[in-house]
Amino acid sequence: MTNSNLAVRCQNVLKVYDTGGQKVTALNGVNLDIAMGELMMLVGPSGCGKTTLISVIAGILDQDSGCCEVLGEDLLNMSNQKNLAFRAQNIGFVFQAFNLLPSLNAAENVSVPLLINGIKRAEAERKAIAVLEQVGLGNRVNALPSELSGGQQQRVAIARALIHGPRLIVCDEPTSSLDHETGRNVMSLLKEVALHQDRTLVIVTHDARIFKFADRIAKMDDGHIVEVNKIAVSQNQNHNPELI
Amino acid sequence: MPLKVGDSLELNDHRAIIVGIAKVTRTFQSQPVVYTTYSRAKSYAPRERKLLSFVLVKAKQGQNPAELTRRIRANTGLAAYTQAEFMTLTYEYFMHNTGIPINFGISVLLGFIVGAAIAGQTFYNFTLENLRQFGVLKAMGTSNWTLLRMILLQAVLVGSTGYGLGVGLTALFGYLMRYSILAFKFPWQLLLFSGAGVSLICVFAALISIFKVIRLEPAIVFKG
Ligand SMILES: Nc1ncnc2c1ncn2[C@@H]1O[C@H](COP(=O)(O)OP(=O)(O)OP(=O)(O)O)[C@@H](O)[C@H]1O
């Protein structure tokens, strides 16, 4: 990779879903560069391919053609084993539906990425408690997901996405299950705690109220990136109708 | 109407009065057995060339039964068996000359198949319910090998719990039936056999789940 400042470089990425003879072109030649340390939002109408794109970027879905370099690595041509290790070390995930393991408490949920990376349970849980404190849940480390509010669950999920120090965090609609106020808190947390110069965030969202947290917004339609806007925070206090 | 002590009945034109009811283990046959003295038995039973089919011998204190049967055999030319030998003989007879083992075998096989189907289905359902969690673990970089071990561990835990409960309940049943007329036998071979059966069922149940999880696309994690 020539530009070491880039976290993600997608070039002409194509993905066609084939479900029983019916072909759906989800990504139709995506070109997108995302810088290291940047918070990039991905917006666009339903079905335009946002989820497909971040799945390819996160290495959990193989594109059919085109190149996607993530942190300088070409994930498509990586061995399965290496791809797993790459994800375990470098990628954090935040989902719309939180996706915490229901039978594990907050600290145990947060320690999962460390366990996957082979770290001992006691050490992992100690670190998990520290990260839970960072996201403001130091007093709920033993709570089960069912005992936490949506916003709290999403904060646990953010702690889980952070704990192993990944250099890229992908989020699909992280605020869509939350009310406005909670969603904003979750976004500030992502921006303040998760984002720093060595970590990139890619956030798929429909939620115009959180656009102001983005460094840049990439607008997708019909499998393409149609434009990438730099956001001037002062001019985008609440929402930017043009982007919805 | 069951007979009771004091009742009288007619046996081949002879009157017999019941003076006691023997408590014996239930057998597979339905013919009633009448205990009486040899001389009365001769008058009750219709005339046949040989009325005596066997004699029950009680050994004197201190006699070696094996040695005794050998002596009886040598002196009379008749077959003589110790209690254990006679048990084996009876057992062998039922195993080789009756339809009972086949009937039992079919019951056991049926139980096995139904057990495997239900256990497999339940276990598979459990996997399906948690497919999203498996997807999340997969996306976060958990290898198929680790997931496979997780599922196997689950199967082993469920299997041993079920096996323990089953063996425990069976043993309890046998214990409670110890003074009843039901014959109950629970040799260690049965423990091994049922253990192997349960293991087979668990492996089968785990396998279908493992295939499902291995083929699972981690990209499902982002799906609503
Ligand atoms: N597993 C799949 N099999 C077949 N088609 C799929 C699959 N996943 C997505 N698609 C199709 O690919 C296109 C892009 O889907 P994708 O989920 O990426 O859209 P999206 O932009 O995330 O939409 P939304 O905003 O509704 O989440 C859609 O037309 C969708 O129907």
Ligand SMILES: [Mg+2]
């Ligand atoms: Mg989507």
